[in-house]
Amino acid sequence: MDTILQLLEKNARLTAEQIAVMLNRDPAEVAKAIDEYEKNGTILGYHALVDWDKTDREYVTAVIELKVEPTRDRGFDRIAEQIYRYPEVQSLQIMSSAGYDLMLIMEGRTMKEIAYFVAYKLATLEDVRSTATHFVLKKYKDKGIVYSAPKRDEREQGMV
Amino acid sequence: MDYSKVLSHSAASLRPSGIRRFFDMLQGVEDVIALTVGQPDFDTPWHIREAGIESLREGKTYYTSNAGLPEMRAEIANYLSRRFDLHYDPLNEIIVTIGGSEAIDMAFRALLNPGDEVIVPMPSFVCYTPLVTMAGGAPIELVTTAQTGFKLTAEALRAAITPRTKLLVLPYPNNPTGAIMTEQDLLPIAQMLRDTDIMVLSDEIYAEMTYTARPHVSIASLPGMKERTIVVNGFSKAYAMTGWRMGYSAAPAPVTEQMLKLHQYGIMCAPTTSQYAAIEALRHGDEDIAYMTEEYNRRRRFIVDGLRKIGIPCHEPEGAFYVFPQIGAFGLSSEEFCQRLLAEQRVAIVPGTAFGDCGEGFARISYAYSIEHIAEALKRMERFVQSLK
Numbered sequence: 001m002d003t004i005l006q007l008l009e010k011n012a013r014l015t016a017e018q019i020a021v022m023l024n025r026d027p028a029e030v031a032k033a034i035d036e037y038e039k040n041g042t043i044l045g046y047h048a049l050v051d052w053d054k055t056d057r058e059y060v061t062a063v064i065e066l067k068v069e070p071t072r073d074r075g076f077d078r079i080a081e082q083i084y085r086y087p088e089v090q091s092l093q094i095m096s097s098a099g100y101d102l103m104l105i106m107e108g109r110t111m112k113e114i115a116y117f118v119a120y121k122l123a124t125l126e127d128v129r130s131t132a133t134h135f136v137l138k139k140y141k142d143k144g145i146v147y148s149a150p151k152r153d154e155r156e157q158g159m160v
Numbered sequence: 161m162d163y164s165k166v167l168s169h170s171a172a173s174l175r176p177s178g179i180r181r182f183f184d185m186l187q188g189v190e191d192v193i194a195l196t197v198g199q200p201d202f203d204t205p206w207h208i209r210e211a212g213i214e215s216l217r218e219g220k221t222y223y224t225s226n227a228g229l230p231e232m233r234a235e236i237a238n239y240l241s242r243r244f245d246l247h248y249d250p251l252n253e254i255i256v257t258i259g260g261s262e263a264i265d266m267a268f269r270a271l272l273n274p275g276d277e278v279i280v281p282m283p284s285f286v287c288y289t290p291l292v293t294m295a296g297g298a299p300i301e302l303v304t305t306a307q308t309g310f311k312l313t314a315e316a317l318r319a320a321i322t323p324r325t326k327l328l329v330l331p332y333p334n335n336p337t338g339a340i341m342t343e344q345d346l347l348p349i350a351q352m353l354r355d356t357d358i359m360v361l362s363d364e365i366y367a368e369m370t371y372t373a374r375p376h377v378s379i380a381s382l383p384g385m386k387e388r389t390i391v392v393n394g395f396s397k398a399y400a401m402t403g404w405r406m407g408y409s410a411a412p413a414p415v416t417e418q419m420l421k422l423h424q425y426g427i428m429c430a431p432t433t434s435q436y437a438a439i440e441a442l443r444h445g446d447e448d449i450a451y452m453t454e455e456y457n458r459r460r461r462f463i464v465d466g467l468r469k470i471g472i473p474c475h476e477p478e479g480a481f482y483v484f485p486q487i488g489a490f491g492l493s494s495e496e497f498c499q500r501l502l503a504e505q506r507v508a509i510v511p512g513t514a515f516g517d518c519g520e521g522f523a524r525i526s527y528a529y530s531i532e533h534i535a536e537a538l539k540r541m542e543r544f545v546q547s548l549k
Binding site: 014157 | 177285458459465531532535
């Protein structure tokens with residue numbers, strides 16, 4: 001069943017029928033499995049991976065390191081929830097590293113907009129001790145896909 | 161200067177490749193979805209590349225022993241034994257060659273006396289008949305058909321054997337048809353050849369790309385066959401190492417000895433860097449093979465299902481990475497079908513006639529491409545087929 005997930009993670013537009021053919025399984029069984037995964041949250045969503053640099057959308061991506069000190073009885077989950085409820089926050093993870101605790105990725109229209117968000121929304125949270133904001137200059141690869149021009153097939157024809 | 165006076169007649173008489181000719185037509189057509197290439201679309205796995213790079217850093221840039229590094233031959237023997245139950249002495253029964261191609265050429269030149277007949281099942285890889293001709297032999301084309309799933313049958317073989325038959329080429333899993341010979345298919349062939357003086361050249365370069373429950377069986381593992389078989393295999397397809405030019409022959413010592421002489425005079429040794437990379441492949445590449453074969457298998461199912469759904473019949477290929485659909489029912493010759501498909505829908509596939517006249521009515525489609533690429537090609541092919549109705 002894992003294989004269905006692997007295939008969908010790489011290409012969310014494969015139909016149950018196509019996956020069934022590739023894996024030599026019954027299409028109804030595959031469709032049912034996918035349905036289950038969607039219902040129980042194993043598959044959380046399907047997103048297009050967009051290279052926004054190819055459009056005229058103005059945006060900036062920032063990676064923010066947060067040092068937090070959870071008050072007794074509350075723990076990381078509570079702080080995390082307070083932070084991730086902001087729609088601007090694209091991703092939030094607790095990290096094992098020594099320098100900081102939470103890593104947050106967000107997008108804004110400008111660096112200033114992000115700076116304001118950090119200063120007025122994040123830094124003001126009770127348990128946030130410090131923040132360090134880094135701006136993404138250029139994206140090379142995301143979710144296993146390289147952002148540059150599509151890879152040309154360089155294979156020579158030859159005799160074979 | 162009049163070169164026709166100086167060039168070798170036999171070389172000049174060789175027919176240029178049909179595939180090559182068709183490809184020159186591709187130049188200048190934009191936005192083509194090609195399904196033509198006979199090479200894996202995977203890059204050589206990193207750990208294998210690293211081993212090659214490391215050998216260069218260590219300055220291993222000299223000739224190796226003619227027959228190949230002893231460690232490499234030992235690993236090849238190990239591989240053949242654990243994968244295919246074939247047992248060869250690494251010191252005098254194995255030669256590391258420049259691709260399977262060199263092993264094939266050396267085998268012909270070591271065996272053939274002028275006029276010796278070589279039975280070549282067709283359609284198959286285009287290199288056999290020219291190499292047989294250049295080695296002084298007489299190629300005997302034995303046509304296999306869709307009726308037998310392009311397998312070689314004992315009946316067909318019996319009809320082709322003459323007192324001058326020296327060698328049978330057994331190219332399975334097969335390019336272009338994707339057919340394989342199971343143990344059951346091989347037994348009657350072995351039966352017929354045992355106790356004769358006919359040799360077998362078993363080109364097993366696609367051995368790892370077999371999609372049946374039972375893995376590939378080599379004819380050399382059948383009783384009475386090892387003494388008369390030259391097994392050719394290599395790294396190009398199994399490990400996606402086409403450009404490294406690595407292959408090998410495994411044959412009884414008296415045959416290997418002669419092949420080695422030719423190899424020594426003509427080649428010296430196969431590339432050293434490639435040998436070091438290949439050792440790593442043999443030692444730790446089993447998982448890579450499994451991964452790539454599983455990928456090919458998914459694509460195989462996808463493309464066969466897709467072709468049949470759009471009304472192009474094809475027998476199910478059980479090996480290699482080609483499907484050989486029948487396109488004769490549309491009233492066009494193979495070449496016409498492929499040319500028009502290219503011109504009208506910009507999909508490139510290889511007409512079956514590139515592999516011999518017996519390929520008329522068929523085309524070879526490679527699935528050494530991503531699912532997305534294959535899906536797009538099928539969409540366009542469907543439009544083309546609809547337009548022919």
